Amino acid sequence: MLLWLTHSHGWLIDMREVLVLGVGMRRFGRFPDLSFEELVRPAVELALADAGMSFKDVQTAFCGVVNSGLYDSRRVVQQFGWTGIPIHSVVQASGSSAAAFRLAYWTVASGIFETALVVGYEKMPKGMLRGTVSPGRSHLDVMGLDPIPGRVALEMKKRMARFGESPEMYAAVAAQASWYAARNEQAHYQEEHTIEDVLNSPMIADPLTLYMCCPVSDGASAVLIASDSWAEQGDTSRAVKIAGSICASPEVEDLVGGPGADIGGDFKAGNLTRKLSHRLYESAGIGPEDIDVAQVHDPFTMATLVAVEALGFCEEGEGGRFVAEGNLGPKGRVPANTDGGLLCKGHPMGATGTAQVAEIVKQLRGEAGERQVPNAPRVGLAQNSGAGLINIHLLKK
């Protein structure tokens, strides 16, 4: 299978086929009393059972996590057995386990290992998301320039001026996500929020309200993958094929204002998502119109609009209207964030990437219950952004 791995140096590689055999989730929420092992255990157990695999079948493991101690990644994996396998830990902000999944996929697809376990887990600190690591000594901290909700609100104001978007459109994104979350027993928020509920929730940074932001959640998710030749020793009737996974870091055009962490500008205009999804579609021989279900990175409602435009589901500047018209709903043109998204399912950073993959897999298998996308979806896409680094995966039944 010929695949693009990134766009910047034209790397087109012949990879072998890899299948997702199992997925598992722990409900996202607040679990201050759980250890990381306890947090992760049910997610991995569910994934192993789902795949019909034993931990002894796992040849390597990749963890995605941000806030964790020195030994935690090893412990969350080795609680299932000291089998001596290589274990890797990826720290990539909100994209940690999206990157872990992609590395696991590349590793199996290139023939190094036959199977891999990918685990995402996180216990989130309280308060607004921020990017710095040297607290209290910089303009960024002292002058209150760092909170990501503030930076997102600045972009919302620009989009309102440029495209005529309204706070109601931003609220419609959250309302749609909550509709799905209310039908997902693993989501942090279990109730539906109307557009009015979202608009009337506390103001964080105008026009961004509390319900336009993801909640502060803990959680874990796991995915098991295998080469098709290894998988074919068993039952592959429920397996989902990985049809591509692509990533890149921001380019100089995506530089955002200073001072501070050089986060990329993809949250502003989706330039990197646009370039990468184009490559991904190209190597799969499909177009955006062929995507039956999508998970896009939506820690704030504006990110959904940027993503649906950049992925080619609608024209630039049309995202607000596209969502308000119900196109991400179960009967819309591209049902998206069908597990409630980061917005309502929750966003324990390290656990998000593998949770997105888990939801696509459930949808493609037709096992998503009340929130199942109709007409047997066959092609799913997960787009994730971590510190400006974009990972996009394409999955096919």
Added chain:
Amino acid sequence: MTTARISLEPLVLRIGNRPEDDVLLASLCTRCSRYFFPQRAYCGACAERTTETVELSGRGTLASFTRVHRKPEYSLIDPPYLLAEVTAQEGPRIYSVLVGDGDTEPAIGDEVRLRTVEVQKSEEGVAVVAYAFARVAD
């Protein structure tokens, strides 16, 4: 006698003899003429060590603004405060607090200018100074 003043971040803000002499520092690539704020040793576009430190004029326009209602951890600024994105005259984007009289609501495109503010006093009575922007109209 004037109070001693020091910069919160000397690589970002250079303190002058008087507050009106304070300047923001940036990098200019001698090869491709791009400006970067804050400073960086390597040009982001050329990926070479071709930058030199330059002073910004401190003039710019308001690209966007929002009123932040929560207090970020470690911040010495009390909410609600105006967070702004300024397009410097030389090109780079600068995140800043917007200070001023606040009699009228700002608008995207308003002209703004550097206005440094004292954020802390050390035990020795030295003023720690940070950068902010204010509308020219204020």
